[in-house]
Each structure stands twice: as structure tokens, then as C-alpha cells.
Amino acid sequence: MRTSQFFLSTLKEAPNEAELPSHKLMLRAGLIKKLGSGLYTWMPLGLRVLRRVEAIVREEMNKAGALELLMPAVQPAELWQESGRWAVFGPQMLKIKDRHERDFCFGPTHEEVITDIARTEIKSYKQLPLNFYQIQTKFRDEIRPRFGVMRAREFVMKDAYSFDVDAAALAKTYARMYQAYSNVFTRLGLQFRAVAADTGAIGGDGSHEFHVLADAGEDALAYCPTSDFAANVELAEAVAPAAPRGEPTEAMRDIDTPKQTTCAAVAELMGIPLQRTIKLIALMAGEQFVICLLRGDHNLNEIKLAKIDGMADFRFATEEELRAFFNCPPGFLGPVGIDRTRVRLIADRSVAAMNDFVVGANKPKFHIAGVNWGRDLPEADVVADIRNVIPGDVSPDGKGVLEICRGIEVGHIFQLRTKYSEALNCNYLDGEGQLQPMEMGCYGIGVSRIVGAAIEQNFDDKGIKFSNAMAPFSVVIVPVGYQRSEAVKTAADALYAELQTQGIDVLLDDRNERPGVMFADMELIGIPHRVTIGDKSLAEEKVEYVSRRDGNTELISQTNIVATLLGKLAQ
């Protein structure tokens, strides 16, 4: 492609709607253009990137035995009413009516449609297993669209749905998808991690999220650098302290804390580590007043808490409820001297193992130090893991210490089991002629989100650094003086033609621009390999090669440049 025949629209300044580097760069490079909140046009340059991601996803899905189809983006309400999700999905679903006032939605996902296909098409175990996928535009009316294509309302997703005869067969399909996903992200040249994800009501170890590692990620991940453990922070187990609780060594005493209403402030005043303080969180579970105790440096994990018996439906106590129970303002609350018949006390495992700790005194402007279980207050009613892990915690697999990083979720694989097949009567006949619900799995990849995530992970002050696999063009030829020097024009045209016959996606910048403009544009849009052709080096029958990724420059003879580029692209 010649730039004179293409459409480039680069900007020096980013529109101020963008916050994240990737979002700014995508707008500046002219990859996308915003139409409305969460709605983006993929401009010709950006579409080339999107298509390359799609192509890799498609190849790996096909290789894993999945079959591509394409379902309607608009779906009738009846199917969703049948599965019960018409009401459940809520305002995230864009609902529309046709001219007959019949209800439809713009598909936020396709479980219902695919299950309908399966239940009418698949009758026998002999037809299984099957795995269908599509690359489709979805619409989810996000509460707050942001970060450009990373959290858009309309987006491109690859979604696959598998059907197996039983759980064991599903597990095999699942493992194959796990491998396919790893292949996709590896081929795209991304740093990623597969992490165990929350399986919600279905349970089991049947779900993994694939995250591209980036500081701007919306999810916090806990991982162990010395093993392969990785999990969403909400899900990672905080291992119980190995050492037994120490004996009391201090006497209980009041501490004057006139203004210290937080653990951190109290610890600072006393000159002690935050780890010796305990914070109290008051909740209501139905009519039951509940107190949770956490170490000062820990945070409550509501997902873990909700899994404790009787805590499925809890809420935070109001300030009135707090005052009614403690007769004390927030900021000085503690578990000592309270009426334990009226409260359920849940202690985190780390709290249960503490001695000589500091808590609120239940009177304004005072805390108590030197507090000990058994001696100063009865043991907790429940001891459980109710906190988020923090860096430095022991890894649940015992093979090291946890680190926390941030990630952008770009893939999610899930063993649905029979949730939808039972709801929608999606059954097959087994070898004994018995009707069985199909075992389903679903597997998503955020195709358009990947483009944003990849840029978030690979950019510098000049612009985007695309990998060979994702770049809109693999090589750009920048002739210096294309319109003035016959030698330059001849050499550039010859190289351009040769690279094209080699099947390389090459861009020839034949604009009558100054070199600086061409360099800056090509760096901004992230073409990984640049060949500069000018009179000076041509005199020695050489051209200049520059790598966008590391900035290295080499002078290469004209006879070797094609081979050199082929080598770079094969890496």
C-alpha cells in the first residue's frame, strides 16, 4: 500500500476525552474515531489491526476443532424470557422493539441462541462433541463506558460454546480451549496470565480469566513469581498464619487517641506496626448484628464473607445501628466488653492468631492496647478467611510469596455445565436411549479490547509499538526525497515491489512530506520495521533499517535488505 492511496489521519494532540495512554494513542494514530459514548468507528488503519487479531483467533479456534458460524446480533425476547435472563440481565441489555412492537435485544451474549440451535440440531450422542464459535459485534449498555475500546458499549467479541456428553468430556474440551487461548495471546506477542476466576453459583474449578498485564488494568491479580499460581485478588486464599498465637505479655490499657479514628492513625501515634491493630466492621445479616474483625492492614473480601453460613445477604450497618449497639461514635469501636449474646463475631484467621493487639475502646477518643483473646474477650464465634490477600502473603500453593499486579481481562473460559441446557431443554439421547442434558462450556475473547490492551502494554513517548502479529503494516519504506531523487524513487519502488511479491504487508510512504513528518507518523502508528532510503546511503548501495521496538538502527546493503526483513518478521 502507498500512503498516497491510503488514509492516514494522525493528530499531534490527543482529544481530551481520552485518559489512558492506549486510548490517546489510538485516537492520535487514527485507528479509531468516536461516534458516541462507548461507540467507535474502526478507521481503515485500525481495522487492519483488528482483522489481524481476528485472524489469529480464528486460526487457533479452527486448529482446536471449533466451527465458525455467525448468529444474529439482534435476538428475540422470547428466548431470553425462557432462560429467565430477560429480567435478570437488567439495564445492561439494550432492548429494542420492531414495527410490530415485539421485544428484541441487541445481543450482549449468545448463550440462548446457541443453545436453541443445539437443542434443535443435536439429538444424539453420536453428534457430540461440538464446539461452535463466532466473531460478532455485541452491545452491552455499560454503566460507565471508558478507556476507548477497552470498555466500549459496542465491541467485537469471539464467543465459543461447546457441547459434550458428560463432565469428563467437557473438561477435555475446556483444556483444549485453555491451550488455544494461550496460543492466541502468545502469538499476539502479549504478556499475559491465566488466572483462576470466580465460578459464582456453579462452583468447581471451571473458570479461568486471561489477563494482559498492564498497570492500567481494571482487575487486581495475585500471583506467585516462583510458581504458576495466579488468581483474581477477590478469589485468592489468604493462608492461615503458620505460627500459633503468642501468649499475652502486656496488660490491657487505655490509649488516649483524641483524633485518631483509623487504625493507621492509631498505629502512627503509638509508634507500632499497623499489623498490631485490629479494625472492626459492623454488618447486618437479616436481623443479626455481625462484627467482622480484620488486621489493620487488611481489607474485607465481601465475596469470601458471603460464603459463610448466614452471611449470603449482608449489608453494612448504618451509623444509627452502630450507635445503638456500641453507644459510641465510629472510629473508636472495638470487640472488648460488648454484649456477645446480641452479636455474631467473625474474625479473620490472621486476627484469631494475634496477641497483645490494639482495638477501639468503645468510648470516644480512646483505644485499648495489650488486648488478648481468652483473657480479655471470648474467642470469636467464627474464624474464617474473610480478607483480600496482600503482597507478601504466602502463596496458597505454598511455593512462594504473592505479588499483586494489574491486568486487563481479554479472555474468559467457563464450564457452564448444564445451567442453560436444563433451562432450555437442550438434551441428547445417550447410548442407552436416555435423555441427558448437554454439558456446555463457553469461551470468550474480547477481540476489540485486545487492541487497546496490547497498546497499553506496548508504547513509548513516540507512539504505539505493535508486534509483528498485530501491526497494520509489517514494514514501512520511508524514501527521503521520493519526489526529487530519481535514484531514491527507483530504489524505493523496487524494494516495495519485491516485498510485495514476498507477501509482506508493506507501506510505501510516497507523500511529498519532509522526513521528520514521515518518521513521526510511522512511529506513532507503530509500524514495527522501517526502511529509510536516501541518496546518502544509496551511494554506498545501502539502506537504513530501524526497529520500532528497540530503536536499533542498522545500515544494510540493498542486496540483503529483503532477506533481513524476512528474518525480522519470522522472529
Add this chain to the structure above:
RNA sequence: CGGCGUGUGGCGCAGCCUGGUAGCGCACUUGCUUCGGGAGCAAGGGGUCGGAGGUUCGAAUCCUCUCACGCCGACCA
């Protein structure tokens, strides 16, 4: 949904407080010069100031309503 903020040529902004000819940089067009890191000079084109209503002799500017967009939040005392 709640809080805050922003809407002025394609992009980035000033002007608004204190009402009186709509401005700057980038981009765009033409000419000349320049030509290996976002050129210089000169001459141009392009804006119902988000929309509606109101106050006023006069509104980008003041008032009311509305729409769009953005940021933060929806949690721990």
C-alpha cells in the same frame, strides 16, 4: 444512579468574572523558498459559540431548562 466538571472551526485552547466587530496554535488551500526528525515567509478558506427559552437596545458572556461528553463514586468506621 449520586457528586463534580466540560461543551467556542477537524484537534488543542483563550475570550465569559466586568454583555458591545469571535480570537490563538495545530491541521487545511495557494504561491515561493526549504528538504534525514513534526520547516519558513506570504496570501487564503472554514465557526447559527451544544440546544431551547428568558433578561437586555445588544448575549459566547447574565438567568432558567435541556442535551451531550468526561472524571470520581456506588465499600470497610
